[in-house]
Amino acid sequence: MTSVNAQTTLQAPAQGRSTGFGWFAVLFLIAAQVTAIVISPPDRDMGDLQKIMYVHFPVALNTFTCFFVVLLFSVRFLWQRREQDDLLAASAAEVGTIMTGLTLALGMLWGRPAWGVWWVWDPRLTSTLVLFLIFAGYLALREFVEDPERRGVWSAAVGILGALNVPIVYMSVRWWRTLHQVQSSPSTVDPSYVIGIRLNLTAVLLLTIFLIWRRYEAALTERAAEHVLQTAALGGANA
Amino acid sequence: MTAPMTPPETGAPRKRSLVLPITAVVVLVGAFGWLIWGGLDKNVVFFLTPNELLAKGTGGMNVPVRLGGQVKPGTVKWDDKTLDLRFDVVDTNGTGMIHVKSKGAPPQMFRDGMGVVVEGRFGADSLFQSSQLMVKHSNEYRAPKAGEKPQEMYKSLMKGSGQ
Known part of the structure; x- marks a missing residue:
């Protein structure tokens, strides 16, 4: 009986590779927020309440980035069974779940003054909540399954299913009647707001990449340590 | 592999x-x-549009329902003593009018021509009693024109109400 397959033994990554990029992302985000708030006038309808848009919308859109990463690496995991793919998908799912929660929270803070209600069971809000719950379930599932391979397969199945919900969330405002408005575009938004939105979309994308990257490094380090322990427990004769 | x-x-x-x-x-x-x-x-x-709710006839009356449409311009009446708010809701093409009665101050963005969704019951007296008034914002974000102040509609509506 062989010990842990050398090909699949995980190496801990060099620490701190993402740190520089992380600082860049955070500083970019601060600059983008300040710029957006300074250059944009209060909205004709909602005054300065409009400023929530510079966080709510970029965060909401980048949850889709996270779940696209989940989809991609879940499929590749099922195909090639590399543990790294599972860990990367899980990292993106974790970041995506937090950002979906943030989207919901910011949306509620915006909805109360603008619509008059904190929450309403319209298709956009409901499908976003479903997306959040699926990935909260995904993260819970990972805690319950010990065997890394079974954990990977089950997670990938739930991850792919959850990612399939993304186009439903995106299209919900067009497919069904909702209280939430349909997507804005540069033709429905004055140029003084568009610049701020574009800057913050970029900033949150950078931050998303950093968070997934950093979480992936941590996951790799953790699993590499477990591999070492496992090898030792199995005798470590081949080491 | x-x-x-x-x-x-x-x-x-x-x-x-x-x-x-x-x-x-x-x-x-x-x-x-x-x-x-x-x-x-x-x-x-x-939500149902005014035309859809009217088409239901008595079947659409006295049951909990959401009505969505536009506030017909010029129909908003605010009573600052009883806090009664009355307005008419029409389909986006302007047809199918339903009278709505609501209680209390509306959300800030409520005004003529705005999209609204109201929860409540459509009574046999052809008056929609709203228990929850929600304002539907469009996907437009516009800077105020020269001399225009944002949120003025709200203040003018509330004028004399003691707020």
Whole structure:
């Protein structure tokens, strides 16, 4: 009986590779927020309440980035069974779940003054909540399954299913009647707001990449340590 | 390439069962598909337009319902003593008018021509008693024109109400 397959033994990554990029992302985000708030006038309808848009919308859109990463690496995991793919998908799912929660929270803070209600069971809000719950379930599932391979397969199945919900969330405002408005575009938004939105979309994308990257490094380090322990427990004769 | 990531702890290699995950995915994808293309668009409607509610006749009366449409310009009446708010809701093409009565100050963005969704009951007296008034914002974000102050509609509506 062989010990842990050398090909699949995980190496801990060099620490701190993402740190520089992380600082860049955070500083970019601060600059983008300040710029957006300074250059944009209060909205004709909602005054300065409009400023929530510079966080709510970029965060909401980048949850889709996270779940696209989940989809991609879940499929590749099922195909090639590399543990790294599972860990990367899980990292993106974790970041995506937090950002979906943030989207919901910011949306509620915006909805109360603008619509008059904190929450309403319209298709956009409901499908976003479903997306959040699926990935909260995904993260819970990972805690319950010990065997890394079974954990990977089950997670990938739930991850792919959850990612399939993304186009439903995106299209919900067009497919069904909702209280939430349909997507804005540069033709429905004055140029003084568009610049701020574009800057913050970029900033949150950078931050998303950093968070997934950093979480992936941590996951790799953790699993590499477990591999070492496992090898030792199995005798470590081949080491 | 498809070797197990970790060896089984004892004896023969464990069989990799994909039956459960695949079944789960097929069932759930099917359910989603049904929701999108089959069920939801027919059965789940977040709100009825005035014309749709009127078309229901007595069947649409005295049952909890959501009504969505536009505030007909010039119909908003605010009583600052009783806090009664009255306005008419019409379809986006201007037809199918329903009188709505609501209590209390509306959300800031409420004004003539704005999209609204009201929860409540359509009475036999042809008056919609609203228990919850929600304002539907469009996807437009515009800077105020020269000399225009944002949120002025709200203040003018509340003038004399003691606020």
